Amino acid sequence: MPDSRSAGQIECQNCRVRFMRKNSTGRPPKYCSSQCRSAAFRTRNTEAAEADYSREAERIGQAVATRARMVAQSSSLPMPTWPLEPLRHSVALKRELDDFIAVSVREALDRGARWEDISAVTSMPVSQLQVRYSPVQVSKAVDARRGRRPRQHVAPPARVAVKPAATEDVPGGRKPEGWEARHMLARALSNLHRFSGQSARAIALRAELSPSYVYRLTAGERHPSWKAVRNFVLACDGEPNDLVDLWNAADGQEQLLPDGAGFDDVLARFQGAVRGLHLAEARPNPDAFVHALPDVAKHEISIMKSLLSTSPARRSGTLSWTATKALTVALHGDSDRIRQHWNALRAAAPRSRLLTQAFG
Known part of the structure; x- marks a missing residue:
């Protein structure tokens, strides 16, 4: 025992x-x-x-400048969209400034400044400075900032063609040009919001948007910037790459990677375009959904199911256009746009894979 x-x-x-x-x-x-x-x-x-705070000082300095602009913009409005918006930006600015002062103190000490010199600048006693800005306390603040940073995202590449979209209804009751693309983007954002299980106010805080703006995004009343979409998706714990093609379609852009892009990049763009359509349709069960598609070979079923998953579907380069088009039509997507991504994927796929499909 x-x-x-x-x-x-x-x-x-x-x-x-x-x-x-x-x-x-x-x-x-x-x-x-x-x-x-x-x-x-x-x-x-x-x-x-032993920590080097120079890089952190640069990052925090940029954050301070951004927050200061937000404070200036919100305070200049006669009536803020959200009553607490100026206060929220001010509190965030104060936190950024506190962090910047902390790393600046450590930087000054590393460059030979004395505690007495820092005390003269800050009007704080040396004993209080040594406690508040000790290496341990400043390291904790830096670690806390790193934990608050959003994860890395995939940004859209440069635009290659512009087709201005109309913003008002045309005579005769027809929908304006690009209306369907904008509506599909709004559906994807709305579904992502619902799947996240968060309130609009919680997402607005994480995405640095106003709650009313979040409501307008999910209702399709606003065509947002890519930055707003990216922040919204990250706040919902989603993958921004899945919304790149939907956003470009809503913005009237033909979106392709530059010539010479690697297979992995082209695959990520193709998979993101298909997953965006899947999200706009509220993510129907991939297993039942794919099995119901017409004109799909048996070996292509597993490829399409992995295409709709989160892991890279590396065998997607062997999908026939017949199967890809059937999937696109079932998801109510634009076949011409997906065909461009499919062509790029076929061109970038290693020849061994295509030869295996052709002769195997």
Whole structure:
């Protein structure tokens, strides 16, 4: 049987020796002695002191400038779209400034400044500065910023052709040019919002948009910028690449990667275009959906199911146009647009794959 005393022992986070806590109330201790606590503190300070804050200072400085512009813009409006918008930007600006001051203090010390010099500039006592801007405290602030950064996204490449879209209805009750593309983009955004399980206000906060603007996006009342769409998708924990082709179609753009793009890039663009259509149709079950398609060979069924998944569908380069068109039509997409992506994918696919399909 295990020793009953060992069950109540705690492992010291510095020397890893197990010890019994002296008091049964309060927060459990992390260290077995004050010497271990001091040693751990010195280790953290040494590790944090080795950090280079120059890159962080540049990033935070850019964030401060962006937030300052947002404050100026929201304060200049006679009636903000959202009553709390100026306050939200101001609070965010203060947080950015606090972080910038923190890394600037550490940078100044690295460049030879004394605590007394910093005290004269900040009008803060040296003792208070040394506690607030210790290497450990500043490192925590930097780590917290990194945790708040959105994940990397795939931005759309340069536009290659422009077809201006009309913005008003034409006589005779017909829909304006590009209306269907904009409506499909709005459906995709609305479905993404619903799948995220978040409120419009929560998404607006994460995407740095107003709640009313989020409502207009999902209702198709506004044609948004790519930045607004990207931020919206990231706030919903989605993949921006899935919305690139829908956004370009709504914007009246022919969207293709430049000549010489690698197979992986072309594949990602083709898969994103198809997944965007799938999202606009509320993501019907891929298994049942694909099996119901006409004129699809048996070996192409698994390829199309992987095409609609999140993992790269590397065998998509062997899909026939007949199967690809059947999938596009079933998803109510533009066959001409998807054909461009399909042609680019076939051209970029390694020859061995195409020869295997042709002669195998």
